[in-house]
Amino acid sequence: MQKFEYANATTIQQAVALLGNTWGEAEVLAGGTDLLALMKDYVVAPKRLVNIKDIKELKGITMTANGLRLGSLVTFEEVLDNAAIKRSYPAIWQAVAGVTSPQIRNMGTVGGDLCQRPRCWYYRAGYGILAKDENGKALVPDGDNRYHAILGNEGEAKYVNPSSLAPALISLMAKIKVAGPKGSREIAADQFFVTPKSDNEREYALAPNEIVTDILIPSASGVKTATYEVRQREVLDWPLATASVALKLDGKTVKSAKIALGHVAPVPVDSDAAAKALVGKAVTEDTAEAAGAAAVANARALSRNAYKIQLAKVAVKRAILQAAG
């Protein structure tokens, strides 16, 4: 690990003041479960690490009639231990339950989940977020791309977004509140993730000197939600595909639907097509299946990941059936 300066911030303003104007100069430390692994491998080598764990405003879970607020430092374990979230926001709770191992859930934070870096093995081996060799040749198309994107992979970015919470937040139309030197702003969850065009950009819509402070989720009263993950092994590895759904039903008929997929594209995918396929119909095996098919209708496999199209479809179908109960 390269040497760095450790700075402890106790207020949001202190934290953002300690961050630089360029990516890579400084990194934000919360749980550290992903960041430290990247730093050990020199994939990320900041000059300064800004610890935000002592900022009290970033902590705490608040639930009101208007919705749910998660401070960005809330740990996964805190969410799992919260019976009200389990009851009222099953999609969130189930997404967090999928984060593996008690040890990681004790350290990892919801803000860190949104800002963790992709699992792409080329990125982790030092080839950059766009996975190019020293001659600028893209490594993913001809390389081993079994875990790479099946949607949104037309551009240079082929990795998949690794966030566990993102699909659930998108399906619930959450907002991500961020703070910078000029104050705070709110970003819609489906706008929070972006696809970088170069290695100097990030996968999320933060400025280098902004931090995530809160996750704001509107009330899900009357909304049926669920998250479903498909993974190769019961625990430990990241999912191969995730889907979160939020359904409003009128009797048995779906009045409105919001369906988001994770781990299938460089950004979480908000699938209008899947939602449209479901609206106006009753939830059945067949309509759920059709929505799944719609979600992957535009999927384009790379050389070795065609199987992920099937898994994404399954994830959508099962999430819908689970939500509808």
Add this chain to the structure above:
Amino acid sequence: MKINVTINGQAHEADVEPRLLLVHLIRDVVGLTGTHVGCETSICGACTVHLNGRAVKSCTVLAVQANGAEVTTIEGLANNGQLHAVQEGFWECHGLQCGYCTPGMIMASCALLKDNPNPSEGEIRHGLEGNLCRCTGYQNIVESVKYAANKLQGA
């Protein structure tokens, strides 16, 4: 950086580089080598310790993050030579072979039993999802945790 960490009830003050990992503070600075490094990527769980009573993987925690905290390692479990029920269970039920994953496995099991004193087999298997063992096939580890649960409940 100067930090104060209480390890197994004993206060330690150390001047450390920010990049020092908690596991290296425990092993190299304090000299408690029962906490092992297996994967360095917070997967295998061999480095599991308790940080303020919660199980964490000390290979992805900085020592400075533990400033002011209470840390318990495998060396802190036995009481005056009297093995903790979980340690006893692992020895008695052959819940270990090479022993390298064992300290982490025991620390994770203690945390599991604290939250759930009477776990089912499935809950034990799920609760130990963050700890890999390549020797045992987990069968006797599950037995060891059951043994400890019984013993702790009887006590």
Add this chain to the structure above:
Amino acid sequence: MSTNQTQIVGQSIQRKEGRDKVTGAMRYVDDLLFPEMWFGATVRSPIARGRIRSIEFTGNLPWHEFTIVTAKDISGQNCTALILDDQPCLADKFVNHAEEPVVLLAHPDKYLLEEARRAVKIDIEPLPALFTMDDALNQTEIIWGDDNVFKTFLVEKGNVDDVWASADFIVEGEYETGAQEQLYIEPNGMIAMANADDGVTVWGSLQCPYYVHKALLKLFGLPPDKVRVIQAATGGGFGGKEEYPSMIAGHAALLAWKAGKPVKLIYDRAEDMAATTKRHPSRTRHRTAVNKDGKLLAMDIEFVIDGGAYATLSSVVLSRGTIHAAGPYACDNVRVRSKAVATNHPPHGAFRGFGAPQSIFALERHLNKVAATVGLRPEELRRRNFLHEGQTTATGQVIREKLDLDGLLTRALELSDYHAKKERFAEHNATNATQKKGIGFATFLHGAGFTGSGERFLESVVGIEATATGNVCILVASTEIGQGTNTILSQIAAEALRLDYEMIELAQPDTANVPNSGPTVASRTCMIVGKLVESAALGLKQTLVQSGLLTDDYSLDEWRQACAIYIAEHGALKSFSKYEAPPNIFWNDETYQGDAYGAYAWAVYVAEVTVNLVTYETRVDDFVALQEVGKVINPVLAAGQIEGGVAQAIGYALYENVVWDNGTMRNNQMTNYIMPTSEDLPPIRVFFEENPYTYGPSGAKGIGELPMDGPAPAILNAIESAIGVRVNCIPLLPETLMKVMNA
């Protein structure tokens, strides 16, 4: 325990070193500290094959502070001595696989060392590389020797070519297995002290102290007494610490010699996975003649393994795979042609099972196809061909022990409720479109000890020494790597001498102090070394009896007294025992005919699976492992060996995939090399049959490797019974199954 009449063998006694392991007191190599110790690092080839043009030390680093070692610094022979000595200790001029070691660095500051390792740039002119067995066989490039072939074997019994014309059926099949990482949880590591006066001493995580000893002798050109190898507590091996530690010991010692400081060289996980050995990938082709009654008339088997860039242990892995290729069946005409070929992968090496899991996978899958072709149930086909006492194996070995495979199969099928489940699953599958259940089994054998003349050449020696208090110390180079060496050898000695288990201890494996009892491999520690411990122990007693200090019937107090008197008079009480082959054992290395192993363990494993036809995941729901192992020395410990082996083999069958990308392992982290966790595994139900083997301690045979052989074919047979589709390659990942089913 004060009586000396208690039976100790056969009891689930607590693990000898268990207390240290549950308290964190056990010292593994990375736990050892020496004054003024430096740290070592290895700079490796970034590509699979090429000519080294230059080595540059870049960056703004204080290079003068570093000890830097290249091939030029080697005083003896630049090799990691094993069988052919073709593998350099440090690459010189050419590299032949990715991650091949080229430069070594040492420095007291670990952080600076890592920066330096990254700042060494090795400029290599690429040469064409081979990554498939077919390319190696077709000689698209010659990368090793004259023909890319490390070793060839031919086993012939009868004449298969006389049979084809008269067979009712000829059944062909092709089977493939992938590489597998041993994934011991403790990564490899060594500490060395070395200088001209004292020679070389290393402490390390290793299975075979005398292998390392031999390699260091050659590397430094030193006499045997100037090299000392000491095993630290070792966190798992599974074969992965059989040969590769010799390389790391060499590196640590070269650095220590040049630095004049003790040097600790510990691999991190990514380096360990990328650079060290894995199980040999294989391809087996079967052509089988069978008559309409299901009698096997001829078995023609071609077995090829990918040895990687250097010969290392490939010839002996190939040998074991070749001998096990025809399984526990009696067939008059067998031909096994096998080859170990060179590719530009890092050398593949020893891993539990050692070639047998590969060829047994092929056979046990193939026999289900043969059964289906003939129209017999898989169990019935096997029953009609099982070996019996008096019949011969493929190498012409006459089975002299009592052998009842029929009975073993019957019991395994009962224990697993095979027949009833088969019916239930058929009903279930008829009405369930997405969840298919199946049950399958495999029947197999595993030879214990070195193959053929191997044990004779090893000439293993075991020592045992008593102290004046009557306690006994066992002197062996056989290492505790988790499998229970310390415990079972203590049980065997305690039983032989009728002493308390607590009175026995094991000396630390240290080549300066223990005789060469051979390597800790090949399921030989219990059966071969254990027998030597038993006879050395009896020798100790005999000495006391002959001195008139003890009668054949003695109490613990009499024993203690006798030891005290003898030692007072003679200074020490020691006994040594040297391996002698059992009588009537014959092996011909030229024809590959004869008694391949002194004894075999026999087994039937049954796997129950659910295959999800939506996600194509397979889950093992139940597993029954029944084996005949001679005599069980410690039931819980023995069951633990089987459970652990089955778990590894479930990983081998369904999860563990080494992703190669131009000869580099792409998933060299635990985050993406997927081994089973507690949640992925079913309860593993272990059962033993005992049939004491005359030449094993209390009748015991070897068991360590056996459980690696059967699960993969049993699981794939179960998958076939669930979905009616034949898949013949492992690891069988969901995406592979999906491809096969949609093809």
